[in-house]
Amino acid sequence: MAKRRKLETPSADDLNRIEEEFRRETTSRGMVAPITQVAADSAAHLETGSVEDRAEQARHKQDSERLKQAQTDGLLMTEIxxxxxxxDAMIRDRSLLDEGEMQELCTSIAAQGLRLPIEVFELPENAGSETQFGLxxxxxxLMAFRMLLDLSGQSKYQTIRAIIRPRKEADESFAAMVEENEIRANLSHFERGRIAVIAAQQGAFVNTEAAINTLFASASKAKRSKVRSFAMIFEExxxxxxxxxxxxxxxxxRLAAALRIGAESELREALAREAEDPENxxxxxxxxxxxxxxxxxxNSRGGRPSRPKSSPVKWQKSSPLRTSSGITIRRxxxxxxxxxxxEGQGLSADLMESLMAEIQALLEKP
Incomplete structure (x- = not known):
């Protein structure tokens, strides 16, 4: 019968030797996962940097994020x-440029440089144009810079200082354009009507009425009524x-009133002849x-026979409507x-004129 071997507890040196042999064998057989090795290498690399280096990297990352956010919000100025x-990405509300004013602006830019940057928005890639930005x-x-470039040929007029605005809402862009020109120069009624129609046609508003009410929200009702008339002139x-x-x-x-009655064909026929000047x-x-x-x-509209003229007005049978402005409407x-x-103290000539225009527009044939 074989004699049993007595087991002995390994010493510390024996344990270290066994562990070292096991480590060599497992490494040589490729049992360490690649991702484990990559993570270990990355950790070793990061640990080699100083605290100051890691803090500097964090600051650069924060600055980059803030810069990107500022560009997204349209807060950065650049040369374009x-x-x-x-x-003409957005049709201008001022269709004519005063020659004297443009000459003064060119002189000012040539002497003192551009004090106020222009504002642009990035055009979509499928816009079908070689340009990248819309004004x-x-x-x-912008026109002054182009004039100066043509006259002088200097390279400094090849680019212009600009702010790239995000085009979140088209109506905001149109409103900004109208506001700028209302401050600089008093727009004519035709120019106001023109930009309202174009804003609606380009999809910034659901229709011309909404464009007028938004673009000229601070104007009186009478003024908006006039803009509607000139908008119709531009359309027709x-x-x-x-x-x-x-x-x-x-x-x-007067021209708008003639259009409402149905004189468009006669007016277009008259305008087919070339005019020499505004009076002509x-x-x-x-x-x-x-x-x-x-x-x-x-006055006669046909239909059922009219009742006797002596029929009294039946105010008592109608329920009055009272508005928040204190005006009461009875039918x-x-x-x-x-x-x-x-009835009410809030009634004025301007309000009544605007109301009549609204009623007329409501009753016109589609």
Missing amino acids: PLDVINA VSGYRR LGDLLSYPEALTEKRGL EWALVEPAVLKTELQPKV GEDADGHVLRL
């Missing part, structure tokens, strides 16, 4: 080549008018306007039709 800016504000400054006759900015308020309102252009359309003004007003009915009665 003139040839990558589309000045929001600073049309005159804008492609034929050679001197629309020369239309006075009175002539424009008005002379072409005035006969058609006068024709509509001289037409007799037809009645007499022999001629329905009657609205407005």
Whole structure:
């Protein structure tokens, strides 16, 4: 019978030797996962940097994030080549540039440089244009730089200082453009109507009415009513008018009234002839306007026979509507039709004029 071997407890030296042999064998057989080795190498690399180096890296990362956020928010100013800016990405509200004002602006920029940067937004890649940016504000400054570049050929006019704005909402861009020009120069009614129509056509607003109410929110109701009239002139006759900015308020309102009655065909036929100047252009359309003004007003609308003239107004049977502004609206009915009665201290001539324009627009044929 074989004699059993007595087991002995290994010494510390024996344990160290066994562990070292095991480490060599497992490493040589590739039992360490690659990701483990990568993590170990990365940790070793990070541990070699000093505390100051790691703090500097953290500061650089924070600065980079703040810079990126500032660029996203449109807070950074940069130099942009003139040839990558589309000045007509948003149709301008001022269709004519005063030659004297442009000369003064060019002289000022040449002597003192550009004090105020222009504002642009980045165009989508599928915009179908070679330009990269669309102009929001600073049309005159951009045109002045282009004029100076053509005149002098100096390289300093090849780029212009600009702020790249995020185009979150198109209506905000149009409103900013209108506000800039309202401050610099009093826009004509036609120019106001023109930009309202174009803003709606480009999708910034659901329709022209919404554009007028937003772009000219601070204007009186009477002023917005006039802008609506000139907006209609631009929609119906804008492609034929050679001197629309020369239309006075009175002539424009008369022209709009003729359009509402249905004189568009006659007016377009009259404008097909070339006008020599603003007065000549008005002379072409005035006969058609006068024709509509001289037409007799037809009160009879047909339908059921009218009731006797003596029928009393039935104010008592209508429930009054009271508005938050203190104006009360009552509806009645007499022999001629329905009657609205407005009462209250808030009523004014401007309010009534605007209200009449709104009612007329509501009752016009689609």
